[in-house]
Amino acid sequence: MNEFDLIARLTKSLPTDASVLAGPGDDCAVLDVGLGDRVLLFKTDAVVEGIHFQSDADPRQVGHKALARALSDIAAMGGTPSHALVTLALPRKFDAAFIESIYDGMSALARQHHVAIVGGETTTNPERILISIALIGFAPKGKVIHRSGAKPGDAIFVTGELGGSLAGRHLDFEPRLAEARWLAEHFALHSMIDLSDGLAGDLRHILHASRVGAELLSTSIPVSRAAKLKAKEGSSAKPPLLAALTDGEDFELLFTVASQAAVPLLDAWKKHFPKLRLTCIGKILREPGLRLREKTGVRELTAHGYAHFAQS
Amino acid sequence: MNEFDLIARLTKSLPTDASVLAGPGDDCAVLDVGLGDRVLLFKTDAVVEGIHFQSDADPRQVGHKALARALSDIAAMGGTPSHALVTLALPRKFDAAFIESIYDGMSALARQHHVAIVGGETTTNPERILISIALIGFAPKGKVIHRSGAKPGDAIFVTGELGGSLAGRHLDFEPRLAEARWLAEHFALHSMIDLSDGLAGDLRHILHASRVGAELLSTSIPVSRAAKLKAKEGSSAKPPLLAALTDGEDFELLFTVASQAAVPLLDAWKKHFPKLRLTCIGKILREPGLRLREKTGVRELTAHGYAHFAQS
Numbered sequence: 001m002n003e004f005d006l007i008a009r010l011t012k013s014l015p016t017d018a019s020v021l022a023g024p025g026d027d028c029a030v031l032d033v034g035l036g037d038r039v040l041l042f043k044t045d046a047v048v049e050g051i052h053f054q055s056d057a058d059p060r061q062v063g064h065k066a067l068a069r070a071l072s073d074i075a076a077m078g079g080t081p082s083h084a085l086v087t088l089a090l091p092r093k094f095d096a097a098f099i100e101s102i103y104d105g106m107s108a109l110a111r112q113h114h115v116a117i118v119g120g121e122t123t124t125n126p127e128r129i130l131i132s133i134a135l136i137g138f139a140p141k142g143k144v145i146h147r148s149g150a151k152p153g154d155a156i157f158v159t160g161e162l163g164g165s166l167a168g169r170h171l172d173f174e175p176r177l178a179e180a181r182w183l184a185e186h187f188a189l190h191s192m193i194d195l196s197d198g199l200a201g202d203l204r205h206i207l208h209a210s211r212v213g214a215e216l217l218s219t220s221i222p223v224s225r226a227a228k229l230k231a232k233e234g235s236s237a238k239p240p241l242l243a244a245l246t247d248g249e250d251f252e253l254l255f256t257v258a259s260q261a262a263v264p265l266l267d268a269w270k271k272h273f274p275k276l277r278l279t280c281i282g283k284i285l286r287e288p289g290l291r292l293r294e295k296t297g298v299r300e301l302t303a304h305g306y307a308h309f310a311q312s
Numbered sequence: 313m314n315e316f317d318l319i320a321r322l323t324k325s326l327p328t329d330a331s332v333l334a335g336p337g338d339d340c341a342v343l344d345v346g347l348g349d350r351v352l353l354f355k356t357d358a359v360v361e362g363i364h365f366q367s368d369a370d371p372r373q374v375g376h377k378a379l380a381r382a383l384s385d386i387a388a389m390g391g392t393p394s395h396a397l398v399t400l401a402l403p404r405k406f407d408a409a410f411i412e413s414i415y416d417g418m419s420a421l422a423r424q425h426h427v428a429i430v431g432g433e434t435t436t437n438p439e440r441i442l443i444s445i446a447l448i449g450f451a452p453k454g455k456v457i458h459r460s461g462a463k464p465g466d467a468i469f470v471t472g473e474l475g476g477s478l479a480g481r482h483l484d485f486e487p488r489l490a491e492a493r494w495l496a497e498h499f500a501l502h503s504m505i506d507l508s509d510g511l512a513g514d515l516r517h518i519l520h521a522s523r524v525g526a527e528l529l530s531t532s533i534p535v536s537r538a539a540k541l542k543a544k545e546g547s548s549a550k551p552p553l554l555a556a557l558t559d560g561e562d563f564e565l566l567f568t569v570a571s572q573a574a575v576p577l578l579d580a581w582k583k584h585f586p587k588l589r590l591t592c593i594g595k596i597l598r599e600p601g602l603r604l605r606e607k608t609g610v611r612e613l614t615a616h617g618y619a620h621f622a623q624s
Contacts, residue, residue, distance in 0.1 A: 001408045003434055009408070010415045014429040015422045019394070029430035031395055033450070034347060044356075044397045044446045046435045082331070083343055085356045087399075087444050096313045096321070103322050110327045117326040118341035122315055123358045127439040132399050134356045134446035138345070 025209065026147050027076040027193060028137070038138045041079045045070040046087075046132035053171065059098045061171035062131070063105025069196070070135040071113060071175035072251045076194040077146070078184025079139035081115045081177070087132040089125035102131065113177060143184050145192040145255065150210035154190050154256035154284035157265070159276055162199055162250050163227030163243035170249040179273055180253055187265050192255035198246045200301055202254055204290060216282035216301070218294045221245065245292075245301070256284055337521065338459050339388040339505060340449075350450045353391045357382040358399075358444035365483065371410045373483040374443070375417025381508070382447040383425060383487035384563045388506040389458075390496025391451035393427045393489070399444040401437035414443065425489060455496050457567065462503040462522035466568035466596035469577070471588055474511055474562050475539030475555035482561040491585055492565055499577050504567035510558045512613055514566055516602060528594035528613070530606045533557065557604075557613070568596055 001009075011024040021039060022030035028043040047066045049055055067084065074081040086106065088099065110117050115135075159176055176194070183189055191210055193202050199221070207214055218241060227243035238246070257265060262280055269278045282293075290301045313321075323336040333351060334342035340355040359378045361367055379396065386393040398418065400411065422429050427447075471488055488506070495501055503522055505514050511533070519526055530553060539555035550558075569577060574592055581590045594605075602613045 006406075006408055006411065007434060009412060011431070013419070014415075015419055015426075016428045016430070017426070020428050020430050023428070024431040026431075029395065029397065031430065033352075033394070034350075035345070038346075040345075040448075042395060042397060042430060042446070042448065044399045044433055044444070046399050046401060046433060046444070048401065048435060048437055050438070051436050082345070083341065083354060085341065085354060085446065087356045087358050089358060089360065089442060094318075096318055099318065100321060103326075107325070107327055114327075114329070116328045116332050116335070118328070118332050118343065118354060119323070119336040119338075121356055121358060122319060123360060124363050125360055125437065125440070125442060126362075128437070130401060130437060130442060132356070132358070132444050134354070134397065136352075136354065136448065 022146060027073040028079070030077065030144055035138070037141050039141050039144060041074055041077055041137040041139055043070055043073045044132055044134045045073060046130060048130045049128035057171060059101035060105035063102035064109050065171050066131040066133055067106045067109050068173060068175045068251070070133040071177060072194040074135060074137040075175050075177045075180040076192050076253065077139055077144050078180050078192065079137040079144070080181065081113060081135055081137035083116050083118050083136050084110060085118060085134040086120035087134070088120065088122045089130040090122060091126050091128070092124060145184055145189045146209070147191055147193050147206050148209035150191040150206050150212050150256045150284045151258070152212055152284055152286040153259050155259050155262035155280050156203070156214060156216070156254070156256050156282045156284060157278055158199065158222065158252055158254050158281055159278055160250065160252040161222040161224035161277060162195070162252065163224045163240060163247045164230045165226070165247055165249040167226040167230060169226065173251045175251065176253045179276065182272060183255065186268065187257055187261055190256045190258065192253060195250040195252045195254055196248060198248045198250070199254065200245045200290060206254070206256065207288070207290060213285040213288045213290065214282055215285055215291045215293055215298065218292050220279060220281045222277055222279045259283070334458060339385040340391070342389065342456055347450070349453050351453050351456060353386055353389055353449040353451055355382050355385045356444055356446045357385060358442060360442045361440035369483060371413035372417035375414035376421050377483050378414070378443040378445055379418045379421050380485060380487045380563070382445040383427070383489060384506040386447060386449040387487050387489045387492040388504050388565065389451055389456050390492050390504065391449040391456070392493065393425060393447055393449035395428050395430050395448050396422060397430060397446040398432035399446070400432065400434045401442040402434060403438050403440070404436060457496055457501045457504040458521070459503055459505050459518050460521035462518050462524050462568040462596045463570070464524055464596055464598040465571050466502050467571050467574035467592050468515070468526060468528070468566070468568050468594045468596060469590055470511065470534065470564055470566050470593055471590055472562065472564040473534040473536035473589060474507070474564065475536045475552060475559045476542045477538070477559055477561040479538040479542060481538065485563045487563065488565045491588065494584060495567065498580065499569055499573055502568045502570065504565060507562040507564045507566055508560060510560045511562070511566065512557045512602060518566070518568065519600070519602060525597040525600045525602065526594055527597055527603045527605055527610065530604050532591060532593045534589055534591045571595070
């Protein structure tokens with residue numbers, strides 16, 4: 001049994017109630033807790049030493065990444081994060097200065113986004129550091145962007161450039177909070193997700209939740225410089241396009257919008273975010289499956305995203 | 313540096329704002345998020361294989377304990393839990409049936425307390441299972457019970473019987489949610505905490521937060537049958553009173569109330585909760601320190617609570 005099968009089994013019969021507008025299967029839980037025109041967003045995300053960061057990583061960047069990942073999930077719903085709790089599981093002998101630097105990195109990013117760190121817990125994990133962030137945030141009711149709303153004909157957009165994140169960007173990326181909020185406020189986005197598993201894998205999450213398919217245009221996919229450099233390293237390296245499709249941890253926004261909104265959206269984007277690339281990479285189709293249109297024809301895309309344990 | 317020193321350093325300069333009514337240093341964070349006459353409670357708590365449960369433990373009980381610990385913290389503020397997220401860090405080879413049973417135990421307890429499990433995450437922790445629960449809940453504004461309100465002259469109460477929890481009770485205890493809510497609703501409690509570190513250790517948290525001292529009456533302390541049985545096991549066993557003072561994981565409520573409320577409270581308690589013992593075990597004093605009044609005199613209590621990584 002793989003992790004996705006396990007998650008499917010575990011989340012099949014969880015206790016729920018009418019306050020739960022979205023539960024397992026989206027970037028965040030969406031809760032109606034009596035806030036009038038706002039909903040509460042609720043999310044946890046963990047990073048583990050040796051898995052999501054190496055032991056010799058800059059501890060400030062480790063803290064930055066731990067919080068940024070959770071912020072990115074709030075962004076993907078069009079929300080605003082507000083309060084975080086930090087769970088720190090540590091070997092019995094820990095380097096206090098290293099841990100303090102992790103907190104410094106987290107705190108700096110929290111301040112930048114006006115997020116209060118309101119406590120947490122330290123516990124023991126003998127073999128390696130694990131940092132789990134619990135985050136709440138808010139979004140205007142009716143403006144939350146889910147994974148499940150993609151419609152046939154939608155244009156598919158992605159921010160930034162993809163692939164090769166493990167060369168460094170995964171440790172210092174900026175969660176796209178302002179951009180996502182602006183998008184949710186000004187355009188009727190049909191679906192959105194943040195890229196953690198890789199473009200192909202995360203687009204599949206949207207397609208699965210929305211019961212649709214998609215076709216991507218290979219020449220449109222924005223490939224990062226890091227992925228291109230990496231591809232030159234040797235014969236065993238991934239071709240840059242494959243890296244852009246399947247490398248994980250880009251933490252860019254992937255969203256869909258009705259095709260008639262595509263050009264106005266791109267124009268407005270360039271005015272508001274001139275430094276961040278936004279690219280239309282394909283369209284949503286009625287027929288299930290994910291296809292890649294290349295110069296030589298259209299082929300089914302079977303490559304999966306970066307295979308790690310993913311969000312439930 | 314021990315964990316308490318570390319926590320003190322880490323929590324010294326965290327980002328905060330006016331919405332944070334209580335941050336690090338109480339059982340839960342207390343947040344004013346615009347809910348009118350209610351506040352939001354926010355808490356995380358983790359259990360780790362080999363630390364908080366053994367590998368051969370009943371997985372349903374492991375799930376029960378993981379959630380019950382967090383529920384107990386919401387109880388200690390006089391709150392009502394509402395929504396939980398589950399972070400499950402697993403070795404790459406996991407026993408799916410074991411994990412499903414953990415979820416069954418959690419779900420059963422969640423249903424009992426009308427808590428929705430709204431998602432979470434699975435990730436990799438190669439050497440052992442770690443389960444972290446993030447929990448939100450609510451409490452009436454102005455009725456939240458903090459650690460910091462104990463006043464000289466207060467009577468000190470504890471529910472249930474203490475000590476010897478590791479013989480089994482730590483895996484199947486019932487969080488005192490109904491009792492705590494009833495107390496908060498009907499009596500002006502000055503302070504409350506749930507017992508996770510042991511009576512002496514957790515009372516010290518109240519004393520420290522309230523800048524007061526206390527005297528306990530040794531003959532009043534309710535010692536559990538498990539602690540008494542354990543004491544008979546051999547010459548190296550803890551005396552039962554010491555077990556009741558210092559064993560961890562009782563998850564009973566410890567609270568203080570003005571002395572004139574003590575008798576009415578005890579009378580009302582016996583009518584509402586005839587099956588759960590409530591004991592007045594001592595009083596709060598102006599002079600700092602924790603003292604134990606025994607037949608032979610009063611002595612300073614230097615024994616600390618069960619030394620594990622504790623709440624920040």
